[in-house]
Amino acid sequence: GAVVSQHPSRVICKSGTSVKIECRSLDFQATTMFWYRQFPKKSLMLMATSNEGSKATYEQGVEKDKFLINHASLTLSTLTVTSAHPEDSSFYICSARAPLDSGSGANVLTFGAGSRLTVL
Amino acid sequence: GNSVTQMEGPVTLSEEAFLTINCTYTATGYPSLFWYVQYPGEGLQLLLKATKADDKGSNKGFEATYRKETTSFHLEKGSVQVSDSAVYFCALTGGSQGNLIFGKGTKLSVKP
Numbered sequence: 001g002a003v004v005s006q007h008p009s010r011v012i013c014k015s016g017t018s019v020k021i022e023c024r025s026l027d028f029q030a031t032t033m034f035w036y037r038q039f040p041k042k043s044l045m046l047m048a049t050s051n052e053g054s055k056a057t058y059e060q061g062v063e064k065d066k067f068l069i070n071h072a073s074l075t076l077s078t079l080t081v082t083s084a085h086p087e088d089s090s091f092y093i094c095s096a097r098a099p100l101d102s103g104s105g106a107n108v109l110t111f112g113a114g115s116r117l118t119v120l
Numbered sequence: 121g122n123s124v125t126q127m128e129g130p131v132t133l134s135e136e137a138f139l140t141i142n143c144t145y146t147a148t149g150y151p152s153l154f155w156y157v158q159y160p161g162e163g164l165q166l167l168l169k170a171t172k173a174d175d176k177g178s179n180k181g182f183e184a185t186y187r188k189e190t191t192s193f194h195l196e197k198g199s200v201q202v203s204d205s206a207v208y209f210c211a212l213t214g215g216s217q218g219n220l221i222f223g224k225g226t227k228l229s230v231k232p
Contacts, residue, residue, distance in 0.1 A: 107167065
């Protein structure tokens with residue numbers, strides 16, 4: 001089945017530095033990828049929709065200058081947390097829309113394993 | 121807009137007990153419904169899905185039936201195992217960008 005690879009799985013950085021997280025679709029092309037943020041004991045919050053070849057669409061309340069998203073190819077989207085601060089510490093998860101399931105017709109999202117960011 | 125309401129956890133069960141995690145939704149149109157599972161320290165994995173009313177999704181002993189009349193998609197398993205300990209998320213399609221909308225998740229702990 002469709003696989004999404006996310007890297008790094010864990011990253012620790014100092015306050016004020018920038019961190020880049022990569023999300024790759026393996027064996028399929030993804031024109032659209034989604035970036036979620038998961039807070040402890042809470043659900044996933046959609047941060048932005050990454051569209052290949054165009055600007056990302058950010059959800060209300062998400063700072064686009066802080067969370068830079070680049071979708072340079074049909075298999076790669078990156079999220080850069082700029083000038084990270086401790087409050088940015090979280091679990092970030094990307095997902096990609098896999099090819100349409102011809103059996104069920106459902107648009108299934110495939111998720112990466114997540115990246116845990118800790119800002120000291 | 122579309123939304124999902126999921127029973128709050130945590131849920132603690134003994135091994136081989138029966139599991140039900142309630143999920144209800146509000147939606148316009150006919151969304152597809154999903155259950156995702158997140159094991160400790162990992163990302164989300166699709167557990168099962170249903171795309172139309174009365175469909176039953178099933179996988180690894182888990183089942184959920186798309187009930188349009190009650191707008192529900194409850195997750196059930198007849199006999200849970202310790203390895204089923206995880207957080208379970210109910211979700212549906214309906215985001216403006218084709219994304220999924222998730223419930224808050226239910227943490228399940230199964231004791232030997």
